[in-house]
Amino acid sequence: xxxxxxxxxxxxxxxxxxxxxxxxxxxxxxxxxxxxEAEDVVQTALVKLYVAWPRVRxxxxxxxxxxxxxxxxxxGRRKRSATELSVADVPDGRPTPTGSVDARGDLVVALRALPxxxxxxxxxxxxxxxSVEQTAAAVGVSPGxxxxxxxxxxxxxxxxxxxxxxxxxx
Amino acid sequence: MNELDFKELARTAMLGEPAGAPxxxxxxxxxxxxxxxxxxxxGGLAVAGAAVAIPAAAGLASGLPGQDRMTVFxxxxxxxxxxxxxxxxxxxxxxxxxxEAVHDRYAVTRAVPIGDEPSxxxxxxxxxxxxxxxxxxxxxxGDQGVTGLVDCVGADECSERPGADDSxxxxxxxxxxxxxxxxxxxxxxxxxxxxxxxxxxxxLDPGTLVPGRPSGGDIPVGLDELLRMAVAxxxxxx
Numbered sequence: 001x002x003x004x005x006x007x008x009x010x011x012x013x014x015x016x017x018x019x020x021x022x023x024x025x026x027x028x029x030x031x032x033x034x035x036x037e038a039e040d041v042v043q044t045a046l047v048k049l050y051v052a053w054p055r056v057r058x059x060x061x062x063x064x065x066x067x068x069x070x071x072x073x074x075x076g077r078r079k080r081s082a083t084e085l086s087v088a089d090v091p092d093g094r095p096t097p098t099g100s101v102d103a104r105g106d107l108v109v110a111l112r113a114l115p116x117x118x119x120x121x122x123x124x125x126x127x128x129x130x131s132v133e134q135t136a137a138a139v140g141v142s143p144g145x146x147x148x149x150x151x152x153x154x155x156x157x158x159x160x161x162x163x164x165x166x167x168x169x170x
Numbered sequence: 171m172n173e174l175d176f177k178e179l180a181r182t183a184m185l186g187e188p189a190g191a192p193x194x195x196x197x198x199x200x201x202x203x204x205x206x207x208x209x210x211x212x213g214g215l216a217v218a219g220a221a222v223a224i225p226a227a228a229g230l231a232s233g234l235p236g237q238d239r240m241t242v243f244x245x246x247x248x249x250x251x252x253x254x255x256x257x258x259x260x261x262x263x264x265x266x267x268x269x270e271a272v273h274d275r276y277a278v279t280r281a282v283p284i285g286d287e288p289s290x291x292x293x294x295x296x297x298x299x300x301x302x303x304x305x306x307x308x309x310x311x312g313d314q315g316v317t318g319l320v321d322c323v324g325a326d327e328c329s330e331r332p333g334a335d336d337s338x339x340x341x342x343x344x345x346x347x348x349x350x351x352x353x354x355x356x357x358x359x360x361x362x363x364x365x366x367x368x369x370x371x372x373x374l375d376p377g378t379l380v381p382g383r384p385s386g387g388d389i390p391v392g393l394d395e396l397l398r399m400a401v402a403x404x405x406x407x408x
Contacts, residue, residue, distance in 0.1 A: 017195035025190075
């Protein structure tokens with residue numbers, strides 16, 4: 001464990017958070033499909049990271065932060081259950097931050113159709129370029145599960161986006 | 171689709187990315203400091219649920235927003251039926267809290283398709299109201315114990331509603347496929363102690379709630395009795 005003065009800890013952590021915040025928010029956006037929710041996830045993760053900062057070894061902070069973002073997202077299912085209301089009718093499509101539904105949201109819509117664990121695997125593997133082993137560590141599953149889930153996830157995205165691709169090709 | 175396609179689509183999906191928040195790091199530092207302070211305040215209490223629950227009970231009794239005073243009944247009053255005059259103010263306050271939870275703090279936050287809502291078992295049962303075999307609704311501690319406190323303290327929702335006595339009220343609700351509504355009210359005190367109670371419409375309608383077991387010996391009688399009275403009072407003719 002590293003030792004800090006409070007000022008030193010805050011300065012080092014703030015520099016890290018400021019440098020990585022946008023990248024973490026982008027990962028969280030692909031996980032959640034919503035910029036505001038992504039900011040909540042990242043903020044919660046950063047608070048946890050701050051608390052754990054003395055235990056975070058030098059050079060591993062980014063991996064630690066990404067893992068925390070992923071775990072906060074995955075754990076968020078429990079919190080959602082206590083804060084969401086179910087409705088009988090769900091509007092077609094998902095609104096983008098600007099309130100309209102357009103092609104930009106296609107990948108987000110397709111990702112949200114994936115189970116949360118599978119979504120996390122796909123995003124970490126294909127957006128953050130993590131290895132199978134790194135993804136497994138971040139999500140908390142075996143490397144074999146990462147391989148199978150990433151394959152299934154991509155297949156599901158292909159099927160979901162197939163029509164869109166076909167239209168673009170013509 | 172391959173990895174490159176995924177990246178291209180992801181970049182396209184991010185075209186509407188909002189501007190960054192330069193204060194995010196400072197906010198995380200401030201929230202992290204608060205979490206550390208509360209952890210220190212809790213000290214070893216995290217492994218002694220009852221020890222935490224006792225001051226938390228006092229927090230519920232004295233920390234509800236908008237109330238001038240609420241009577242805390244001593245443990246010796248556990249088996250004594252509260253008088254009608256004692257019940258009604260508690261009921262009014264309890265129901266008002268739940269109404270606020272539904273209509274004020276958490277309206278529909280997100281649309282979830284029927285059948286896709288998380289299972290009830292996914293709700294961390296910190297402290298829950300259950301209908302005992304004796305017909306009383308009582309408290310039950312869950313597996314999460316006080317470990318949920320840290321997550322709660324770290325969340326923005328904890329600072330949403332300032333209450334009296336430096337406490338803050340967290341409320342939430344959800345409606346299950348069956349139409350049953352679950353409301354949660356939790357009080358966080360400035361010293362980090364907290365209590366939460368999960369109730370549902372079934373609390374106000376005995377017979378629809380799954381029978382539970384009476385609260386265990388580690389439940390503070392004052393809080394247990396307080397909520398018993400609130401529910402019992404709700405069954406009185408108006």
